[in-house]
Structure formats: C-alpha cells, structure tokens
Amino acid sequence: MxxxxxxxxxxxxxxxxxxxxxxxxxxxxxxxxxxxxxxxxxxxxxxxxxxxxxxxxxxxxxxxxxxxxxxxxxxxxxxxxxxxxxxxxxxxxxxxxxxxxxxxxxxxxxxxxxxxxxxxxxxxxxxxxxxxxxxxxxxxxxxxxxxxxxxxxxxxxxxxxxxxxxxxxxxxxxxxxxxxxxxxxxxxxxxxxxxxxxxxxxxxMSVKLDDLRILHKKTEKQGNQGSPLLCPYGVFKCPDGNWIIIAASNNALAFQFFRVIGREDLISDPRFETNVKRVEHQKILAPIMYEWFDKMGTIDNIEKALLEGGVPCSRVYSYEDVDKDPHYHxxxxxxxxxxxxxxxxxxxxxxxxxxxxxxxxxxxxxxxxxxxxxxxxxxxxxxxxxxxxxxxxxxxxxxxxxx
Structure with missing residues (x-):
C-alpha cells in the first residue's frame, strides 16, 4: 500500500x-x-x-x-x-x-x-x-x-x-x-x-539570540574561517585551491585535531584548552592550521589525515563532486x-x-x-x-x- x-x-x-x-x-x-x-x-x-x-x-x-x-x-x-x-x-x-x-x-x-x-x-x-x-x-x-x-x-x-x-x-x-x-x-x-x-x-534555523548574549559578544560576521561558538569549526582553503570543512565540536575532537597536525603541545596551552578559549583565540590558531595545510599540500592528503585521525571533516563538494561520489551512488x-x-x-x-x-x-x-x-x-x-x-x-x- x-x-x-x-x-x-x-x-x-x-x-x-x-x-x-x-x-x-x-x-x-x-x-x-x-x-x-x-x-x-x-x-x-x-x-x-x-x-x-x-x-x-x-x-x-x-x-x-x-x-x-x-x-x-x-x-x-x-x-x-x-x-x-x-x-x-x-x-x-x-x-x-x-x-x-x-x-x-x-x-x-x-x-x-x-x-x-x-x-x-x-x-x-x-x-x-x-x-x-x-x-x-x-x-x-x-x-x-x-x-x-x-x-x-x-x-x-x-x-x-x-x-x-x-x-x-x-x-x-x-x-x-x-x-x-x-x-x-x-x-x-x-x-x-x-x-x-x-x-x-x-x-x-539561524537566529539564536541568547547564544551570543550569554557570551557577551556582538553578532559579528565570521566569514568562512570559523564559528562564533565552536573552534576549530569552519571552512578552510587548501593549498591546491580546494576547501576543507573541519568540525571539531568538542574538546576531545579538538585535541584529536591537534594530535593529527602534530601539535599536541596545544592541548595544554591555556589559550586552547577549552572551547571558549579556542573561540577567543581563533585568529592565533588559524596560522597554525594553515601551516599544517601547506605542509600537507592537497585536499586529498588533508582529508585522508583528518579522517584517519577521527576528526569530522569533508571537502566542499561541487555538483560534479556529488555526481561522482561513491556514497551518493x-x-x-x-x-x-x-x-x-x-x-x-x-x-x-x-x-x-x-x-x-x-x-x-x-x-x-x-x-x-x-x-x-x-x-x-x-x-x-x-x-x-x-x-x-x-x-x-x-x-x-x-x-x-x-x-
């Protein structure tokens, strides 16, 4: 029926x-x-x-x-x-x-x-x-x-x-x-x-007024680089011109990301030890991330390393990417x-x-x-x-x- x-x-x-x-x-x-x-x-x-x-x-x-x-x-x-x-x-x-x-x-x-x-x-x-x-x-x-x-x-x-x-x-x-x-x-x-x-x-879907009021922050634009509430959480450009999404939404995932990029020292860094601190210091963390991106070179290498390290991520798909993706098929x-x-x-x-x-x-x-x-x-x-x-x-x- x-x-x-x-x-x-x-x-x-x-x-x-x-x-x-x-x-x-x-x-x-x-x-x-x-x-x-x-x-x-x-x-x-x-x-x-x-x-x-x-x-x-x-x-x-x-x-x-x-x-x-x-x-x-x-x-x-x-x-x-x-x-x-x-x-x-x-x-x-x-x-x-x-x-x-x-x-x-x-x-x-x-x-x-x-x-x-x-x-x-x-x-x-x-x-x-x-x-x-x-x-x-x-x-x-x-x-x-x-x-x-x-x-x-x-x-x-x-x-x-x-x-x-x-x-x-x-x-x-x-x-x-x-x-x-x-x-x-x-x-x-x-x-x-x-x-x-x-x-x-x-x-x-988008308006959550008290999220930023509670944090005593203005509702500023974040652009592609991050989120006003989570870090590292955003869309980042790879050296080969492609874009990678990283969504480390809690401490465990953020610390796992630090391990993947070879910066375990950041786990105990007071600027990055909590999500609130990481959000506050996103502009300091961004160059560290891009240094690792440059070392990895391509979207394929970056995505592979992140996935193997258990960090939620995905490349940004075009229609053509969707068309050839094995999961969709x-x-x-x-x-x-x-x-x-x-x-x-x-x-x-x-x-x-x-x-x-x-x-x-x-x-x-x-x-x-x-x-x-x-x-x-x-x-x-x-x-x-x-x-x-x-x-x-x-x-x-x-x-x-x-x-």
Whole structure:
C-alpha cells in the first residue's frame, strides 16, 4: 500500500515552496490536483532551463500531479474549485495572505465546507503580523532571516545560498506539518490551518539570540574561517585551491585535531584548552592550521589525515563532486525523474531524490502531462460534459487575453 493512497490534495500553488509539499505527497501515492491559471499556469513553467519549450524545473516539482486549469475569479471556475475542496483531505495554497479569502476559498470558508480539511498556507511572511501582506520569495527569506547576513564576510558582504534554501526548507516544513495535522485528524477527526512562513522557517534555523548574549559578544560576521561558538569549526582553503570543512565540536575532537597536525603541545596551552578559549583565540590558531595545510599540500592528503585521525571533516563538494561520489551512488540517493513525452530531447532528469528513507515503501516518479491535461477527467467527475468543459476553458482563455 502506498503511504498516501486514497488522499486527495487540491493544490493552489505556484513557484517552488508550495509545489514541493505537493511533490512529496504525490511521490508517495496521494492524488494531487494542481490548479493552474488559464494561459499562464504555474510561474515555474517559465523557469529555465527549457527543453523543447518545457521547463524541467516545473516537471521536477510537479511530476505525478494532475494539472487542471481554472479561473478562480470566474464564478464557474470558483464553483468547481469549491466542489473539489468539498471532499479533499488537504488543500495547499501559496498565494499572498488574503487572496484566497477574497476568492471565498480561504481557510474559514473551506473549514465550514469540510471540517476534516487540512489547509496549508505557504507564504513569505506568514498569515499574521505587520508584514503578512508583503510579497516575498526565497531571496527575501534568506535576507530577512539573517542567514544571508552571516553567510559572507566584511569583504564579500551578504552572500545568498546558491540553492533556494528558503523554498526548499519551507516545503520540507510544510510537508512535516501536514503530516502532523494528518495524525491529529486521525485522532480527533478535525482538520486545521497550517501556516508556513519561509522567513520564519529560516529564522528558526539561524537566529539564536541568547547564544551570543550569554557570551557577551556582538553578532559579528565570521566569514568562512570559523564559528562564533565552536573552534576549530569552519571552512578552510587548501593549498591546491580546494576547501576543507573541519568540525571539531568538542574538546576531545579538538585535541584529536591537534594530535593529527602534530601539535599536541596545544592541548595544554591555556589559550586552547577549552572551547571558549579556542573561540577567543581563533585568529592565533588559524596560522597554525594553515601551516599544517601547506605542509600537507592537497585536499586529498588533508582529508585522508583528518579522517584517519577521527576528526569530522569533508571537502566542499561541487555538483560534479556529488555526481561522482561513491556514497551518493551506493546509498541509492540518485533518481532519474522521467520527463513528459513532449520533451523529446531529454527523457529524464537526474537529481538527488526526496530526503526520506522508508523500509516499507518507495517514492513513485510519474512524468507530468501537458498543461491542463486532466481538465476533462477531474472536472468531468463533478458532472460537467466535455462540451461544457471546453466552453469554460475557452471563456477563461478569452478573459485572460483581455487582461
């Protein structure tokens, strides 16, 4: 049996964060009906790279879902949306707060229609507070959560994380929260509103105000060289241009690192005998570390010595490094997601699969179909004839052309 077999999800989402929640639900067996705007569809349909005019990003986020075109501002389209939600288990939406309420499709209206419904809203700033109605995307979440500020140094200034970490973590948080709400409903019979804010998710990961207050320190940038709380703990450049991560998070590991680099004398040095002291004297320790790096010469030699010495470490991977790494391959982390038939120049997209491992089930990767490919099946199940569905689609298309 599939994990979410029998669950019906109606998804009013676009871009990345909201669709990510639906992606994982679809991979594990839920029926996910992805509602898209006439003509334009989900914004991610335009995200590069495009192959044969089709976005592989869209196909990755929405494989296994059923694309249905509805004009929610039109009474007929709005009525169909309500009918779909009436017997749904989960609604996912990623509009700006207030939009779904104005359409009559907000949580209160849907809860009255279907008390068992789990209604998950994904937005930049959440559903409450003075910034709730501000527009926002991953980049804004990285900045407003303080992650971007500390990811960099005085020379580089704030540095964004390469991937859409706000969207991805927001999707992961939404997926986890929906599962918790499903468990609650199993016990009580009641659905509820799940509020996911991209800014809040990232801030919950990064903002620990009292850590530095207790230490009576300012929240200064650390750059790559270290941590304001642990030492030696950071990213360091090797003589061959590669980068090594060293994560000695306690005294035992720090002392083991000193042994590996041939400086056992540092263990009894009062400047380095405790973590607090090591953090205080990081700038003194750094040249000692780099002297050893220069002696070792290459990332291979440095990583080998540290691993053999029991010091937690890793080289910093590029995509190419990930692609050739034996652990990724042998652990079965790669997946080839099939692309739609219309994408003749690319049959599958190779990615690292969903971050869940279950002993009794595996995800299923079903290729996407065309824009609105499920209109007749899904809307037809509500009693509409093929002719009526075609007429509605044409009406909504014409309405979009006038706007």
């Amino acid at each position: 599939k994990l979410y077999e029998g669950l019906k999800v109606v998804e009013f989402t676009t871009n990345i964060a909201g669709p990510t929640v639906g992606q994982w639900l679809a991979e594990y067996g839920a029926e996910v009906i992805h509602i898209e705007r006439p003509v334009i569809g989900d914004d991610s349909r335009a995200y590069p790279p495009l192959v044969n005019g089709i976005s592989i990003k869209y196909c990755t986020l929405n494989h296994g879902k059923k694309s249905v075109i509805l004009d929610l501002k039109d009474p007929d389209g709005n009525k169909i949306a309500r009918e779909l939600c009436k017997d749904a288990d989960i609604v996912l939406e990623s509009t700006r707060p207030g939009v779904m309420d104005r359409l009559g499709l907000g949580y209160e209206a849907m809860h009255e229609l279907n008390p068992r419904l789990i209604y998950c809203s994904v937005s930049a700033w959440g559903q409450t507070g003075p910034y709730a109605h501000r527009p926002g995307y991953d980049l804004i979440a990285q900045g407003a959560s303080s992650i971007m500020y500390y990811n960099g140094d005085e020379e580089t200034g704030p540095v964004k994380i390469f991937t859409e970490i706000g969207d991805q973590c927001g999707g992961l948080a939404g997926f986890a929260a929906v599962n918790a709400a499903l468990y609650y409903r199993e016990r009580t019979g009641l659905g509820q509103h799940v509020d996911i804010s991209l800014v809040r998710v990232l801030a919950s 042998e652990a079965g982390w790669f997946t080839d997601i099939p692309m739609p038939e219309e994408m003749t120049d690319l049959k599958a997209r190779r990615i690292v699969s969903s971050p869940f491992g279950f002993s009794e089930m595996s995800p299923e990767y079903i290729p996407t179909k065309g824009f609105g490919a499920w209109n007749h099946e899904i809307i037809g199940e509500l009693g509409y004839t093929p002719e009526q569905i075609d007429e509605l689609q044409e009406k909504w298309k014409q309405a979009m052309a006038k706007n």
